[in-house]
Amino acid sequence: MSTTNKNEDIKLSPVVRRRTARDIALRKGKEPIVSLTAYITPMAARLDDYCDFLLVGDSVGMVLYGMESTVGVTLDMMIAHGKAVMRGARKALVVMDMPFGTYEESREQAFRNCARVLQETGAGAVKLEGGKEMADTVKFLVERGIPVLGHVGLRPQSVNVYGGYGAHGRSEDEWQPIIDDAHAIAAAGAFATVLEGVAEPLAVKLSKEVSNPIIGIGASAECDGQILVTEDMLGLFSFNPKFVKRYAEIGTGIAAAIEQYAADVRARKFPSDDHTYKMKKN
Numbered sequence: 001m002s003t004t005n006k007n008e009d010i011k012l013s014p015v016v017r018r019r020t021a022r023d024i025a026l027r028k029g030k031e032p033i034v035s036l037t038a039y040i041t042p043m044a045a046r047l048d049d050y051c052d053f054l055l056v057g058d059s060v061g062m063v064l065y066g067m068e069s070t071v072g073v074t075l076d077m078m079i080a081h082g083k084a085v086m087r088g089a090r091k092a093l094v095v096m097d098m099p100f101g102t103y104e105e106s107r108e109q110a111f112r113n114c115a116r117v118l119q120e121t122g123a124g125a126v127k128l129e130g131g132k133e134m135a136d137t138v139k140f141l142v143e144r145g146i147p148v149l150g151h152v153g154l155r156p157q158s159v160n161v162y163g164g165y166g167a168h169g170r171s172e173d174e175w176q177p178i179i180d181d182a183h184a185i186a187a188a189g190a191f192a193t194v195l196e197g198v199a200e201p202l203a204v205k206l207s208k209e210v211s212n213p214i215i216g217i218g219a220s221a222e223c224d225g226q227i228l229v230t231e232d233m234l235g236l237f238s239f240n241p242k243f244v245k246r247y248a249e250i251g252t253g254i255a256a257a258i259e260q261y262a263a264d265v266r267a268r269k270f271p272s273d274d275h276t277y278k279m280k281k282n
């Protein structure tokens with residue numbers, strides 16, 4: 001594509017092709033798909049070069065707003081964060097998580113809210129939690145132009161039913177409903193499916209036999225891709241779930257920086273000469 005428009009002297013910045021849901025779907029069984037959550041512009045800009053897709057997760061409620069679960073997250077919160085992420089990401093597909101209560105009632109409700117989210121944010125896909133019971137809705141959305149990322153296994157929006165965030169499928173007699181869910185969502189046309197918090201042998205089996213890419217979180221390295229909450233893997237919180245590998249310790253880094261800042265302010269060492277404006281020389 002040309003980077004110069006009809007007006008010869010106006011040079012446009014190079015066009016970058018953003019990844020699509022279809023690009024992700026075509027990666028089944030190929031190079032692993034890399035994804036992370038993002039909620040704000042500067043983080044999205046940092047992640048964009050390395051990730052195939054960024055998820056504006058409803059985990060934003062717990063990570064940025066200190067909520068106890070994702071149940072209280074609203075559509076307006078998601079849209080605000082989706083717009084922020086779209087301002088930072090140029091290459092990665094941006095996927096918008098649909099919050100609790102905005103898609104489960106009927107496929108029409110789901111279409112209305114998903115369409116609003118895509119129109120107002122410019123993101124390229126939505127994510128819905130749910131298995132067999134959501135398959136009809138997923139099909140309805142996909143047939144009407146809305147790419148859907150599924151989410152089966154542990155579904156955080158159902159925490160009030162499960163009573164916690166424990167792993168699923170740790171005994172084989174729990175496997176069948178999860179297997180049925182993953183197949184139903186793939187058959188409905190989801191371009192990929194997040195598989196969260198399940199025993200590793202079940203994740204390996206599903207990655208082999210389900211037709212769309214399986215994106216693991218607390219699942220298996222054999223999945224078609226991986227996703228983590230960025231702030232978890234960067235070590236912002238002291239609590240660390242078993243499935244999170246911490247690639248940095250920004251929480252302790254922040255604490256050390258703030259301690260030093262407070263000490264400098266109290267000792268009148270900050271601002272120093274380097275950080276103050278001098279008078280202009282005449």
Ligand code: KIV
Pocket residue numbers: 037055056057058059060097194196217227228229
């Ligand atoms: O909301 C979220 O961040 C998610 C991921 C953990 C998959 O759903």
